[in-house]
Amino acid sequence: xxxxxxxxxxxxxxxxxxxxxxxxxxxxxxxxxxxxxxxxxxxxxxxxxxxxxxxxxxxxxxxxxxxxxxxxxxxxxxxxxxxxxxxxxxxxxxxxxxxxxxxxxxxxxxxxxxxxxxxxxxxxxxxxxxxxxxxxxxxxxxxxxxxxxxxxxxxxxxxxxxxxxxxxxxxxxxxxxxxxxxxxxxxxxxxxxxxxxxxxxxxxxxxxxxxxxxxxxxxxxxxxxxxxxxxxxxxxxxxxxxxxxxxxxxxxxxxxxxxxxxxxxxxxxxxxxxxxxxxxxxxxxxxxxxxxxxxxxxxxxxxxxxxxxxxxxxxxxxxxxxxxxxxxxxxxxxxxxxxxxxxxxxxxxxxxxxxxxxxxxxxxxxxxxx
Ligand SMILES: Nc1ncnc2c1ncn2[C@@H]1O[C@H](COP(=O)(O)OP(=O)(O)OP(=O)(O)O)[C@@H](O)[C@H]1O
Numbered sequence: 001x002x003x004x005x006x007x008x009x010x011x012x013x014x015x016x017x018x019x020x021x022x023x024x025x026x027x028x029x030x031x032x033x034x035x036x037x038x039x040x041x042x043x044x045x046x047x048x049x050x051x052x053x054x055x056x057x058x059x060x061x062x063x064x065x066x067x068x069x070x071x072x073x074x075x076x077x078x079x080x081x082x083x084x085x086x087x088x089x090x091x092x093x094x095x096x097x098x099x100x101x102x103x104x105x106x107x108x109x110x111x112x113x114x115x116x117x118x119x120x121x122x123x124x125x126x127x128x129x130x131x132x133x134x135x136x137x138x139x140x141x142x143x144x145x146x147x148x149x150x151x152x153x154x155x156x157x158x159x160x161x162x163x164x165x166x167x168x169x170x171x172x173x174x175x176x177x178x179x180x181x182x183x184x185x186x187x188x189x190x191x192x193x194x195x196x197x198x199x200x201x202x203x204x205x206x207x208x209x210x211x212x213x214x215x216x217x218x219x220x221x222x223x224x225x226x227x228x229x230x231x232x233x234x235x236x237x238x239x240x241x242x243x244x245x246x247x248x249x250x251x252x253x254x255x256x257x258x259x260x261x262x263x264x265x266x267x268x269x270x271x272x273x274x275x276x277x278x279x280x281x282x283x284x285x286x287x288x289x290x291x292x293x294x295x296x297x298x299x300x301x302x303x304x305x306x307x308x309x310x311x312x313x314x315x316x317x318x319x320x321x322x323x324x325x326x327x328x329x330x331x332x333x334x335x336x337x338x339x340x341x342x343x344x345x346x347x348x349x350x351x352x353x354x355x356x357x358x359x360x361x362x363x364x365x366x367x368x369x370x
Pocket of ligand 1: 066068070072
């Protein structure tokens with residue numbers, strides 16, 4: 001980082017300068033760049049001058065559409081691939097240069113880990129624990145932490161997808177890390193599985209850990225994250241507390257119809273922007289002309305096509321809407337909007353466990369947000 005660790009946190013919060021220890025941040029990147037070479041030798045940036053600030057403690061959502069550079073960023077932070085430029089710190093320690101110093105404080109699921117299908121969950125974890133020199137007693141503890149104690153003796157191959165994912169989380173907990181990095185942990189899970197993983201993430205945060213969770217489903221992470229970084233095309237679009245970002249959102253309309261698939265297709269083909277509402281129904285966030293949705297016009301549009309919504313109501317709280325506002329009118333796959341001005345970081349005042357205090361402020365969301 002440009003600032004040495006001692007300066008990290010020399011910031012102004014509510015008008016008063018305060019300093020935070022380097023541990024005030026779990027992970028930070030500055031000017032991070034990674035390009036991949038495509039056919040004909042053209043280099044395309046997957047991560048583009050990314051400044052990421054993940055406060056220590058709490059759940060931090062790393063959000064953005066498919067292909068926005070989340071996995072690439074995570075892989076660089078874990079030393080799995082090399083950055084072209086920029087810097088990364090984990091708990092104030094520069095990585096990958098000094099990764100061995102912090103590696104034990106980090107647990108990550110980037111791809112589905114391999115477990116032996118015919119071994120029980122407990123046996124699989126015992127093998128892993130032996131491999132990394134963790135006391136076997138830790139196995140029972142991590143199974144308890146992810147709510148798998150009851151099924152620990154069942155064979156891995158009999159596990160549901162959600163249980164497999166929770167076992168993967170348990171594996172990352174064996175080292176009792178301070179920072180957990182989960183790349184799209186709810187991919188492919190049913191609502192019950194998603195709920196269980198969410199609950200696990202909240203519980204881990206409650207124990208003072210930092211959970212960095214990436215997802216392309218903004219609405220889903222909105223329910224579990226204290227703070228988020230929203231990226232688009234490799235660049236930071238917004239960062240801050242979820243509640244601050246939501247306060248800036250324009251909202252949309254939720255439509256509940258008897259045939260949500262057909263209704264969704266109809267709306268999409270007419271040019272409406274929509275997404276799945278986390279509590280059910282379709283969340284229509286933008287009218288075909290890119291303007292805010294007019295509830296009466298939406299109702300009329302549906303009725304004229306023989307669709308009578310069982311419910312249609314205004315929904316104001318949506319990170320999806322924040323994202324759409326930030327990329328206003330710029331369709332995904334188009335050039336990204338200019339990067340937000342780099343504002344000085346606002347790290348937590350202390351490194352207390354997050355469960356005991358509200359999430360710390362992040363770089364001002366008022367800068368990148370309108
Ligand atoms: N090994 C690779 N070689 C070439 N291009 C790559 C490679 N890995 C990723 N990319 C490209 O880099 C961009 C960012 O991909 P990345 O997987 O980091 O995005 P993501 O935000 O994690 O997406 P998703 O939500 O789909 O997982 C994409 O355009 C992708 O096609």
